[in-house]
Amino acid sequence: xxxxxxxxxxxxxxxxxxxxxxxxxxxxxxxxxxxxxxxxxxxxxxxxxxxxxxxxxxxxxxxxxxxxxxxxxxxxxxxxxxxxxxxxxxxxxxxxxxxxxxxxxxxxxxxxxxxxxxxxxxxxxxxxxxxxxxxxxxxxxxxxxxxxxxxxxxxxxxxxxxxxxxxxxxxxxxxxxxxxxxxxxxxxxxxxxxxxxxxxxxxxxxxxxxxxxxxxxxxxxxxxxxxxxxxxxxxxxxxxxxxxxxxxxxxxxxxxxxxxxxxxxxxxxxxxxxxxxxxxxxxxxxxxxxxxxxxxxxxxxxxxxxxxxxxxxxxxxxxxxxxxxxxxxxxxxxxxxxxxxxxxxxxxxxxxxxxxxxxxxxxxxxxxxxxxxxxxxxxxxxxxxxxxxxxxxxxxxxxxxxxxxxxxxxxxxxxxxxxxxxxxxxxxxxxxxxxxxxxxxxxxx
Amino acid sequence: xxxxxxxxxxxxxxxxxxxxxxxxxxxxxxxxxxxxxxxxxxxxxxxxxxxxxxxxxxxxxxxxxxxxxxxxxxxxxxxxxxxxxxxxxxxxxxxxxxxxxxxxxxxxxxxxxxxxxxxxxxxxxxxxxxxxxxxxxxxxxxxxxxxxxxxxxxxxxxxxxxxxxxxxxxxxxxxxxxxxxxxxxxxxxxxxxxxxxxxxxxxxxxxxxxxxxxxxxxxxxxxxxxxxxxxxxxxxxxxxxxxxxxxxxxxxxxxxxxxxxxxxxxxxxxxxxxxxxxxxxxxxxxxxxxxxxxxxxxxxxxxxxxxxxxxxxxxxxxxxxxxxxxxxx
Numbered sequence: 001x002x003x004x005x006x007x008x009x010x011x012x013x014x015x016x017x018x019x020x021x022x023x024x025x026x027x028x029x030x031x032x033x034x035x036x037x038x039x040x041x042x043x044x045x046x047x048x049x050x051x052x053x054x055x056x057x058x059x060x061x062x063x064x065x066x067x068x069x070x071x072x073x074x075x076x077x078x079x080x081x082x083x084x085x086x087x088x089x090x091x092x093x094x095x096x097x098x099x100x101x102x103x104x105x106x107x108x109x110x111x112x113x114x115x116x117x118x119x120x121x122x123x124x125x126x127x128x129x130x131x132x133x134x135x136x137x138x139x140x141x142x143x144x145x146x147x148x149x150x151x152x153x154x155x156x157x158x159x160x161x162x163x164x165x166x167x168x169x170x171x172x173x174x175x176x177x178x179x180x181x182x183x184x185x186x187x188x189x190x191x192x193x194x195x196x197x198x199x200x201x202x203x204x205x206x207x208x209x210x211x212x213x214x215x216x217x218x219x220x221x222x223x224x225x226x227x228x229x230x231x232x233x234x235x236x237x238x239x240x241x242x243x244x245x246x247x248x249x250x251x252x253x254x255x256x257x258x259x260x261x262x263x264x265x266x267x268x269x270x271x272x273x274x275x276x277x278x279x280x281x282x283x284x285x286x287x288x289x290x291x292x293x294x295x296x297x298x299x300x301x302x303x304x305x306x307x308x309x310x311x312x313x314x315x316x317x318x319x320x321x322x323x324x325x326x327x328x329x330x331x332x333x334x335x336x337x338x339x340x341x342x343x344x345x346x347x348x349x350x351x352x353x354x355x356x357x358x359x360x361x362x363x364x365x366x367x368x369x370x371x372x373x374x375x376x377x378x379x380x381x382x383x384x385x386x387x388x389x390x391x392x393x394x395x396x397x398x399x400x401x402x403x404x405x406x407x408x409x410x411x412x413x414x415x416x417x418x419x420x421x422x423x424x425x426x427x428x429x430x431x432x433x434x435x436x437x438x439x440x441x442x443x444x445x
Numbered sequence: 446x447x448x449x450x451x452x453x454x455x456x457x458x459x460x461x462x463x464x465x466x467x468x469x470x471x472x473x474x475x476x477x478x479x480x481x482x483x484x485x486x487x488x489x490x491x492x493x494x495x496x497x498x499x500x501x502x503x504x505x506x507x508x509x510x511x512x513x514x515x516x517x518x519x520x521x522x523x524x525x526x527x528x529x530x531x532x533x534x535x536x537x538x539x540x541x542x543x544x545x546x547x548x549x550x551x552x553x554x555x556x557x558x559x560x561x562x563x564x565x566x567x568x569x570x571x572x573x574x575x576x577x578x579x580x581x582x583x584x585x586x587x588x589x590x591x592x593x594x595x596x597x598x599x600x601x602x603x604x605x606x607x608x609x610x611x612x613x614x615x616x617x618x619x620x621x622x623x624x625x626x627x628x629x630x631x632x633x634x635x636x637x638x639x640x641x642x643x644x645x646x647x648x649x650x651x652x653x654x655x656x657x658x659x660x661x662x663x664x665x666x667x668x669x670x671x672x673x674x675x676x677x678x679x680x681x682x683x684x685x686x687x688x689x690x691x692x693x694x695x696x697x698x699x700x701x702x703x704x705x706x707x708x709x710x711x712x713x714x715x716x717x718x719x720x721x722x723x724x725x726x727x728x729x730x731x732x733x734x735x736x737x738x739x740x741x742x743x744x745x746x747x748x749x750x751x752x753x754x755x756x757x758x759x760x761x762x763x764x765x766x767x768x769x770x771x772x773x774x
Contacts, residue, residue: 006765006766006768009460011458011460012458089452168458240768240769244768250768250769250770251768251769252769252770253767253768253769253770256769324450325450325451326450326451326452326453326457327450328455328457332455332456332457332458333455333456333457333458334455334456335455335457336455337450337451337452337453337454337455337457338450338452339450339452340450353457355457359457359458360451360457361451362453362459363459363463366463366464366522366563367562367563367564367565368564369464369467369563369564369711369712370564370711370712370713370714370716371467371711372711372714372715372716372717372721373462375716375717375765376663376718378765379768380767380768381765381766381767381768381770382765382767383716383717383764383765385716386716402764403767406767406768409455411455411456412456414456414459415456415458415459415460416460416462417459417462418462418463418464418466418467419463419464419564420459420463422454424454424455424456425454428454
């Protein structure tokens with residue numbers, strides 16, 4: 001079975017919500033839309049206080065090429081444009097909309113019928129995706145149309161769909177594949193057409209046998225699309241690791257892009273959003289979210305409108321347990337611990353994970369015993385113990401030489417460290433400092 | 446309650462591995478060899494092991510409390526017990542207790558705590574203790590009891606070991622002396638003279654398999670040492686039969702103990718797999734060279750000691766292969 005070649009770990013999978021059907025979440029009373037839900041320039045609000053919006057009305061324009069517009073997920077009245085603490089922990093500008101009824105824009109096709117035929121050309125497809133505000137839905141939220149417009153000289157050769165869902169606990173992508181396989185496949189076809197390639201791979205880890213079987217069966221009607229079962233190993237959902245696993249090619253160190261080895265990567269949830277954007281005229285305003293945790297009464301998968309406070313989804317699962325220690329936006333390996341549960345669901349919210357007090361606490365760190373387990377675990381072939389020590393000593397020159405910018409912050413080193421050392425905390429400090437130094441250097445030139 | 450959430454950076458989960466688990470894992474892996482030495486040396490082995498472990502734990506405790514004055518006590522992390530066990534394994538089973546205590550003081554005091562304790566020592570502490578004793582008490586350290594005397598300790602009868610037979614053959618240039626070597630089968634099981642923990646190759650290999658299975662160590666260091674010794678001594682034996690053959694070389698002295706348990710010490714061995722291979726090959730090479738041309742019949746401990754000193758250098762120059770690294774042609 002295929003997998004990536006360097007490093008990796010295997011955390012306990014804990015897919016508590018696996019096989020639970022996607023439940024449509026209730027509408028919130030007030031929906032909140034942070035203007036920065038993606039990598040790149042924040043969107044610019046194009047509504048004002050008191051404006052009446054429908055479901056699917058554009059409420060913010062893209063703030064540049066690497067940016068994406070934002071659409072209302074509810075109908076109602078704009079209450080205010082203010083700020084809110086989002087998943088990153090920073091206070092950011094956001095649009096608050098009071099919900100009234102559920103009235104959709106007429107242009108959106110709300111029928112369930114599968115539309116397969118598309119007579120748009122490549123350019124028109126990318127344009128439609130761009131105008132629907134689609135971003136990468138695996139968590140990084142990179143605007144989708146940017147990936148579909150490779151820089152001059154770069155020729156894509158295949159599309160790779162990330163259906164790995166290597167984060168423990170999360171099952172949103174898994175359930176989406178079980179419930180909407182054909183829509184996803186049409187989405188893949190659209191992307192293949194948009195970047196003019198004939199080959200598409202869907203990488204699925206071997207712990208989702210039902211999804212592999214279903215997708216393989218359905219893929220028969222879609223020429224050029226192949227389902228690739230992968231050995232379960234974290235961080236296979238990292239784009240570089242997935243490309244290595246599927247086509248056996250390694251993307252060189254930054255700033256090289258995946259397309260430098262011919263691959264265009266998209267998450268499986270993004271494929272579904274692309275289908276809806278292109279075939280159903282439906283901009284991105286809802287997504288599948290896993291709400292899970294060991295002490296949660298009823299872990300589930302929801303189809304939630306953007307802007308819904310996470311607290312509302314947690315309540316629908318039986319409420320926040322008494323012993324809650326940490327609430328994480330995303331999975332346990334790369335997700336962000338939230339300050340409060342009022343954080344709204346955004347384009348990149350793949351899950352909400354509740355950890356109890358015992359799970360949430362970090363163990364006390366012991367001295368490094370130089371066991372080299374972090375070196376064996378690092379999927380980028382780096383030396384986490386060294387990067388962490390040198391970062392702690394503020395030796396930026398050394399960490400830059402030791403390729404700290406290649407770190408993908410997957411957390412495998414810290415996960416595996418027998419001394420419970422906060423390796424990634426220190427490496428993040430070093431990496432962000434070095435990236436700042438590099439930016440300053442290139443600005444001078 | 447809800448307003449008191451813990452906020453920390455990812456990852457939010459941990460493998461559950463710990464320093465203790467690794468240390469006690471190695472100790473468990475040493476159990477077969479300990480049982481073998483109890484079976485062959487009886488009382489002597491028991492006294493030496495208990496004295497050494499107790500002395501090492503005591504010195505670690507005393508130094509932490511009275512000299513370093515640290516609050517956190519480290520004696521339960523298993524590393525002092527492990528050093529004690531490994532030191533005992535490197536001693537003859539008829540060695541007086543006071544020598545063991547000196548060895549333990551040097552191992553823990555000079556070998557480990559001087560540098561700041563666990564994780565900071567450049568040399569394997571048990572080896573520091575052993576080499577100190579070997580140089581200071583050459584007679585007591587190189588008279589080994591004959592296995593099978595289960596109720597004797599200081600009064601055990603001693604005899605030549607396979608390594609001393611090999612060294613005799615080399616000195617006299619008479620290859621026929623090598624015919625006095627015990628059968629390979631006996632050396633594999635441990636029915637031969639030597640330090641108490643090193644005699645039974647099969648028990649040590651069993652422990653090594655456990656370490657690799659439990660992912661406490663990787664195969665790189667032991668395999669590269671064993672392969673290098675096998676190939677090099679094989680070639681030398683072919684060129685001149687006065688050099689003992691590869692099988693006797695592998696099964697004699699501290700080779701298995703060194704390759705599986707001493708050279709793989711986390712703190713003092715290289716971090717990258719490439720570095721570990723270089724380290725292993727160099728240890729194997731130095732061992733054969735010291736055994737064949739040096740003043741001492743055994744070279745394993747010196748070889749590991751020398752390569753411990755090179756570990757920082759190896760770490761500086763042997764980097765793991767980076768993801769996407771372009772191979773320069």
